Amino acid sequence: MERNNYFGRVTNRWHTTGSAKLFFFSVFLLAITIFICFRVTANGMVDGYISSAYHSTNGGTIRPAFKSDHAWDTKVTQSCTPERENGLVVLVTGAAGFVGSHISLALKKRGDGLVGLDNFNDYYEVSLKRARQELLLKQGIFVIEDDINDAALLKHLFDMIQFTHVMHLAAQAGVRYAMQNPMSYIHSNIAGLVTLFEACKSANPQPAVVWASSSSVYGLNSKVPFSESDRTDQPASLYAATKKAGEELAHTYNHIYGLSITGLRFFTVYGPWGRPDMAYFSFTRDILKGKPINIYKGQNDRDLARDFTFIDDIVKGCVASLDTSGRSTGSGGKKRGAATFRTFNLGNTSPVTVPVLVEILEKHLKVEAKKEFIKMPRNGDVPFTHANVSLAQTQLGYKPTTNLEIGLKKFVNWYVKYYGVQTTKTRRL
Numbered sequence: 001m002e003r004n005n006y007f008g009r010v011t012n013r014w015h016t017t018g019s020a021k022l023f024f025f026s027v028f029l030l031a032i033t034i035f036i037c038f039r040v041t042a043n044g045m046v047d048g049y050i051s052s053a054y055h056s057t058n059g060g061t062i063r064p065a066f067k068s069d070h071a072w073d074t075k076v077t078q079s080c081t082p083e084r085e086n087g088l089v090v091l092v093t094g095a096a097g098f099v100g101s102h103i104s105l106a107l108k109k110r111g112d113g114l115v116g117l118d119n120f121n122d123y124y125e126v127s128l129k130r131a132r133q134e135l136l137l138k139q140g141i142f143v144i145e146d147d148i149n150d151a152a153l154l155k156h157l158f159d160m161i162q163f164t165h166v167m168h169l170a171a172q173a174g175v176r177y178a179m180q181n182p183m184s185y186i187h188s189n190i191a192g193l194v195t196l197f198e199a200c201k202s203a204n205p206q207p208a209v210v211w212a213s214s215s216s217v218y219g220l221n222s223k224v225p226f227s228e229s230d231r232t233d234q235p236a237s238l239y240a241a242t243k244k245a246g247e248e249l250a251h252t253y254n255h256i257y258g259l260s261i262t263g264l265r266f267f268t269v270y271g272p273w274g275r276p277d278m279a280y281f282s283f284t285r286d287i288l289k290g291k292p293i294n295i296y297k298g299q300n301d302r303d304l305a306r307d308f309t310f311i312d313d314i315v316k317g318c319v320a321s322l323d324t325s326g327r328s329t330g331s332g333g334k335k336r337g338a339a340t341f342r343t344f345n346l347g348n349t350s351p352v353t354v355p356v357l358v359e360i361l362e363k364h365l366k367v368e369a370k371k372e373f374i375k376m377p378r379n380g381d382v383p384f385t386h387a388n389v390s391l392a393q394t395q396l397g398y399k400p401t402t403n404l405e406i407g408l409k410k411f412v413n414w415y416v417k418y419y420g421v422q423t424t425k426t427r428r429l
């Protein structure tokens, strides 16, 4: 009885104040709507060319989505027009990145049409990405500034241009950074990859896709050299796990939709215009500044080793992959028959230890490094990598020709020029 009275009192009060509550509720809803609209407008995303994934999973800087107009469409179309008969028409993602910029220049040089796409995130110095963009622009290559998670942009691009190929290099790179910002790897290497595959599978005609996987998928594999058929189910880092997941996703899109897909497992790529987060680059910077460098040691005090691969060799492998990829077989999102699905190692086949890498740098820089040997932190690094490239050799004609000594010389020459380093002022060995 008491209970019934209580509920009765509450119900009465609700009725008497009902219209006031309705009013406040409406004002509240209106305020939220205005707030959301403001956020969207502030980010320059009023055109609707933006996917929700772009917001929800991005661990880094959120950049404005593109705004298409006639001038923009003309730039894209011009950039994509081949200058040779039967030239490829390629979308290069990550075009302002290290590997992406080199491949873009190589394709342009032989007369292919291409447009770049890059989100210019601040994982490492954005000015270097801008300088690469400038280099590309001088050769007539337009780089769109946007994220691969922007499904509306991709749809617009594929509706406008009949791409024969996609060279997909946009990714969150770096093995150790995954411990600081795991979501940026999910954003780019998983969500971004799926957004791109979705656009490719729906495109008419479907392009063939060549994309960058990583030597890190071999993880704790101890069989050397690493062959494509070796185990890849023991990733040592979140980065490696996202690349491995990418390989599985690629298989699905090939199987269901007939997308021609080639995955390339790159082995520690280095060279001019490289990535400042990588050891050879950051060591160079610190050696020249007289700052100490940390050289990691593995179990039982063993040196770590990498199959360092020079950028020009990687570019040749990528271009050969594009040329041999075979057509996708789907149309309107439906598969018509089996399509190419390949995985290749692109390495140098001769691992070098990290202390030897430092010795070569000291020689080229003519400066002695302040070396500090420390136990490898538990950060996802693997003790060594070593590529077996016989499959790429047979099917792509891939044959690495630059050893670390020569490749680092080319890198140091570029570094000194790009950063205007006064080598004469540095201490000589």
Ligand SMILES: O=C(O)[C@H]1O[C@H](OP(=O)(O)OP(=O)(O)OC[C@H]2O[C@@H](n3ccc(=O)[nH]c3=O)[C@H](O)[C@@H]2O)[C@H](O)[C@@H](O)[C@H]1O
Pocket: 173, 174, 175, 213, 214, 215, 216, 217, 266, 267, 268, 269, 277, 278, 279, 280, 294, 295, 296, 297, 304, 305, 306, 354, 381
């Ligand atoms: O092939 C790949 O799939 C990956 O290659 C690259 O990763 P890694 O092979 O780890 O290259 P990198 O960082 O240059 O470290 C080289 C060596 O120096 C050691 N290292 C590193 C830093 C340091 O301070 N000290 C040190 O000893 C370190 O322990 C290691 O032994 C790409 O970054 C990655 O994006 C991915 O593409």
